Every structure is written in C-alpha cells, then in structure tokens.
Amino acid sequence: MRIETPVVLYHRLRALFLPGRLTIGGRARIMTGARILFHRGQISIGRRARLHTGSMLDAQKGSITLGERVSLNPYAIIYGLGGVTIGNDVRIAAHAVIVSFEHNYDDRSKSITDQGHTKRPVVVEDDVWIGSGAKILAGSHVSKGCVIAANAVIKGRTEPYGIYGGIPARLIKYRGE
Numbered sequence: 001m002r003i004e005t006p007v008v009l010y011h012r013l014r015a016l017f018l019p020g021r022l023t024i025g026g027r028a029r030i031m032t033g034a035r036i037l038f039h040r041g042q043i044s045i046g047r048r049a050r051l052h053t054g055s056m057l058d059a060q061k062g063s064i065t066l067g068e069r070v071s072l073n074p075y076a077i078i079y080g081l082g083g084v085t086i087g088n089d090v091r092i093a094a095h096a097v098i099v100s101f102e103h104n105y106d107d108r109s110k111s112i113t114d115q116g117h118t119k120r121p122v123v124v125e126d127d128v129w130i131g132s133g134a135k136i137l138a139g140s141h142v143s144k145g146c147v148i149a150a151n152a153v154i155k156g157r158t159e160p161y162g163i164y165g166g167i168p169a170r171l172i173k174y175r176g177e
Helices: 006-017
Strands: 021-025 036-038 042-045 057-058 064-065 077-079 084-087 098-099 101-103 117-119 121-124 162-165 170-174
Touching: 057 064, 077 084, 098 121
Parallel strands: 021 042, 036 057, 042 064, 057 077, 064 084, 077 098, 084 121
Antiparallel strands: 101 117, 162 170
C-alpha cells in the first residue's frame, strides 16, 4: 500500500468541500509548492500525473483536464479560463505556459483591463513534449506526438508528430525523419 504525500491529502480534503471541482487520480504526485487553484472552476488530474514544485494550475472559472502520466515541471503554468484539455503521456517542461484566453484591446477609449477576455479552448493530444519556456496560446490544438521546442510560441493547429520551433512556431520536420 502506498501512502499519499501530505500535499495530495490536503488537496483531496479540500475537494470534499467543493465536490466535482477537483478530482485527483490514483498515484498522482503533487509536490510541495505546486499550486492548484480550482475554487472558481474545475480541475481533473489523471492517474500517475506529476505536478512539480512551483507548477500551477489555475482554472479561472474555466476547466483544466490533465490525462494520465502528465508531467508538469517546475514553474510551468496552465490557465484554464477558456478550457484546457491535456491528453495522456504529455511532458510539459519548466517555465512553459498554456493560456486559453486572450485579452481584448481594440477599443482605444477603454483600458485593456476594462475590455474583458475572449475565451478559446486549448487541446494538447497524447504523447506530446512541450519544451522549456514554450507558450501555447488560446485556441491552439497540439496534435498527437508533437514536440514543441524550447521557447517556441504555438498559435493554431499543429500536424501529428511534427516538431515545431520558433516565434511564431513553424514545422521543422516530423519525428522519425
């Protein structure tokens, strides 16, 4: 029998008071210092997922779903206002950011703060590696098997098993080539 860490136990107890807002799969590991902000939204963490120190999930009145065996490394951040779905076996390196909304800014008579947001869901399919410092922007769809290079910025849809790099990211080649 495996004993859960105090951090996982803490989050499971918090979930009892807000049923349906937070679910944590078996054998998930949430390290001390990882942040899970779900009180205004919904977060589901799959089996054997790992959230390392400094990582953050912030539902922001939206939702975040992590599949099985997802690894969220130090200081990686996911904002779920527009909805974020992460598949199975996804590796998210340190300092990567996934954002599912955009600030509105077209009306020059109002401050950006007063113009609200546009929610756009983000999907990351199975078997994806997102490199350190990469940004996955609102409305993006990262297809199965992709590798996103360090510091790349993804906006839009990728092709399965593609390797993407740059700002904005472009297809460099396919895995196995």
